[in-house]
Amino acid sequence: xxxxxxxxxxQRQHIVSMSxxxxxxxxxxxxxxxxxxxxxxxxxxxxxxxxxxxxxxxASMLQTIPPELxxxxxxxxxxxxxxxxxxxxxxxxxxxxxxxxxxxHAPSLLLALRKLLRGDIFGIEKYLAEATPIIDRELHISxxxxxxxxxxTHALGERGLDPRFIARAVTIADEFITNAFYDAPTDESGExxxxxxxxxxxxxxxxxxxxxxxxxCDGRRLxxxxxxxxxxxxxxxxLRALTKAIAYDSAEIDLxxxxxxxxxxxxxxxxxxxxxxxxxxxxxxxxxxxxxxxxPYREVVPTQRNIQAFYTGEP
Amino acid sequence: MTVTAxxxxxxxxxxxxxxxxxxxxxxxDIDERSQRPLENLATEMTSASVLDLSAIQRxxxxxxxxxxxxxxxxxxxxxxxxxxxxxxxxxxxxxxxxKGNARIETILAPYECASCRAVRLEELxxxxxxxxxxxxxxxxxxxxxxxxxxxxxxxxxxxLQFLRIV
Numbered sequence: 001x002x003x004x005x006x007x008x009x010x011q012r013q014h015i016v017s018m019s020x021x022x023x024x025x026x027x028x029x030x031x032x033x034x035x036x037x038x039x040x041x042x043x044x045x046x047x048x049x050x051x052x053x054x055x056x057x058x059a060s061m062l063q064t065i066p067p068e069l070x071x072x073x074x075x076x077x078x079x080x081x082x083x084x085x086x087x088x089x090x091x092x093x094x095x096x097x098x099x100x101x102x103x104x105h106a107p108s109l110l111l112a113l114r115k116l117l118r119g120d121i122f123g124i125e126k127y128l129a130e131a132t133p134i135i136d137r138e139l140h141i142s143x144x145x146x147x148x149x150x151x152x153t154h155a156l157g158e159r160g161l162d163p164r165f166i167a168r169a170v171t172i173a174d175e176f177i178t179n180a181f182y183d184a185p186t187d188e189s190g191e192x193x194x195x196x197x198x199x200x201x202x203x204x205x206x207x208x209x210x211x212x213x214x215x216x217c218d219g220r221r222l223x224x225x226x227x228x229x230x231x232x233x234x235x236x237x238x239l240r241a242l243t244k245a246i247a248y249d250s251a252e253i254d255l256x257x258x259x260x261x262x263x264x265x266x267x268x269x270x271x272x273x274x275x276x277x278x279x280x281x282x283x284x285x286x287x288x289x290x291x292x293x294x295x296p297y298r299e300v301v302p303t304q305r306n307i308q309a310f311y312t313g314e315p
Numbered sequence: 316m317t318v319t320a321x322x323x324x325x326x327x328x329x330x331x332x333x334x335x336x337x338x339x340x341x342x343x344d345i346d347e348r349s350q351r352p353l354e355n356l357a358t359e360m361t362s363a364s365v366l367d368l369s370a371i372q373r374x375x376x377x378x379x380x381x382x383x384x385x386x387x388x389x390x391x392x393x394x395x396x397x398x399x400x401x402x403x404x405x406x407x408x409x410x411x412x413x414k415g416n417a418r419i420e421t422i423l424a425p426y427e428c429a430s431c432r433a434v435r436l437e438e439l440x441x442x443x444x445x446x447x448x449x450x451x452x453x454x455x456x457x458x459x460x461x462x463x464x465x466x467x468x469x470x471x472x473x474x475l476q477f478l479r480i481v
Contacts, residue, residue, distance in 0.1 A: 167372070167401070171375060198347070200347045253383045298466070298467070298470060301470060
């Protein structure tokens with residue numbers, strides 16, 4: 001079977017990345033003139049993925065894309081706040097979403113494409129230098145979160161990381177673990193069954209498997225990942241959850257709200273330089289936060305939201 | 316600057332400076348376990364109270380809600396916040412109502428020594444060192460170890476964003 005071809009129309013800064021993509025050769029990339037042409041190629045070949053620049057898309061155009069085609073579309077934007085409502089209203093036609101505040105660089109696009117083409121989207125090691133040790137920990141009950149966060153704090157402290165990086169890493173792990181225990185599990189109707197439970201109430205991981213926390217640091221980047229064995233983060237709920245984090249500069253607290261405070265992802269999106277969601281619906285969700293730790297803090301502190309989401313294993 | 320393991324929120328009364336002012340020092344994490352300690356603190360506070368936040372290690376999203384609720388319950392008091400550390404400043408900058416009716420007196424701001432590379436938290440006073448309404452201005456500081464000039468180790472407009480509203 002021949003390698004899938006990626007069709008990549010683009011405008012704005014993406015053009016630079018696209019040329020680099022073509023030169024990289026793996027995966028093979030074919031540039032086409034327009035989104036319309038890309039969709040036509042997508043329709044003809046079942047193994048093709050298309051990268052679409054959201055700047056070229058409208059919500060109504062995305063709504064017309066059938067789900068089986070949508071799963072092979074990578075939506076990307078370097079103007080995440082401007083394009084966010086197009087994605088939200090676009091009927092979730094994407095297999096991956098790459099949304100950042102600036103030009104998306106070729107290495108980042110290549111990694112995203114390879115993840116999708118190989119159907120291998122999970123794992124924080126993909127974002128770290130080769131052979132970086134990864135530390136894993138299984139959490140069977142929500143109260144084990146405290147020990148997990150303590151271990152992370154100690155381990156990062158021993159590496160001599162600036163305490164502000166450590167505090168951000170722990171915040172990311174804390175919010176993701178809480179989401180995995182309280183927000184991910186769903187009942188038969190697909191509703192989150194523990195969403196309104198007080199977070200101090202201990203909760204066992206679902207029978208499908210424990211929550212897994214992992215982290216690694218290669219000296220340039222610190223990656224923190226949390227996986228649940230539920231996979232309930234569908235596109236519409238993910239986009240809904242991310243809207244507060246992406247589209248707004250400040251958060252309001254609903255003091256009457258039961259359960260979570262509703263600003264977990266908002267908090268994570270500001271603590272991490274990049275946030276990645278890997279989802280196999282009905283099976284697994286992995287949330288990853290990446291923190292740039294190389295250089296003076298003032299040069300690596302996140303100032304913009306940078307979000308990626310990947311879906312795999314759908315019929 | 317150090318970060319210790321996750322620990323529950325504690326507070327203790329400090330010797331009062333002014334006669335009618337009650338001073339409290341808070342330490343640990345503000346999270347889902349903090350509701351009760353904050354409720355207890357509220358009952359101890361007097362009409363003029365100072366809260367030293369320098370030993371707060373972390374605050375998570377549930378902690379943010381508990382904190383905002385707490386400040387709501389003491390909204391009728393004259394509350395001053397002192398030595399607000401980076402973890403509280405981060406929330407102050409992005410969460411509406413995070414300071415409630417409290418007055419921010421001083422904050423802790425990160426500086427890096429250009430010579431010995433040590434990073435320190437310097438206490439900066441609103442009004443004396445920082446200009447309300449002007450987040451781009453940061454005062455100069457010198458390293459107490461090597462006496463070299465220190466650089467503000469964050470992006471002033473980002474870290475001091477809250478100055479727009481004080």
